[in-house]
Amino acid sequence: MPKIKSQETLVRERKRWVVLAILVIIITGCYQWWKQGTLRYEEWSPNQQYVVRYYKTFEFIPRFTMPGDGGHYSGYMRVYDRNGKQFYEEYSDLLDFVEGPFWAKEGVYWMGNDNQDIVRLPTSPVD
Known part of the structure; x- marks a missing residue:
């Protein structure tokens, strides 16, 4: 019992x-x-249909850099259409070293991040 x-x-x-x-x-x-995160900057596609926004995230452990190197930051790259619908999100440890976005007929891509593939978009971001 x-x-x-x-x-x-x-x-x-x-x-x-x-x-x-x-x-x-x-x-x-x-x-x-x-x-x-906090919005750092944004870049629009050539036809103004899509936007890539870069968000800096808070770092609990500060990074120490060499003098004159500036502060590196990590955060998210997010792809939206002009209505605000999110299509893609990727985290990057060193967001300030990512080159791009590069707009192509099929979508958008970056250099220097983990995912080197193109992000396919419903319509072409270039005319």
Whole structure:
């Protein structure tokens, strides 16, 4: 026959679950805030149908660079159409070293990031 738990034990377990749920909510919120980033700059396609936006993310451990090198930053490259629909997202550790975007008939691509493939878009970004 199973032991019946005391009221104190039940309250203690309930408090643990509440604390765990609050921690999960806080961690999820912090991750969403971090991933959102701050907009650094944007570049539009030649026909103004698509835009690539570069977002810098907060760094918890600051990077140390050589004097005169400037501060390197990491973040996201995101491709949107002019209505705001997101088509692509990629994280880069050294966003300031990524060259591009280069607009082609099929889509858009960058040099210096992990994914060297072209991002295919529904319509041609160049005329």
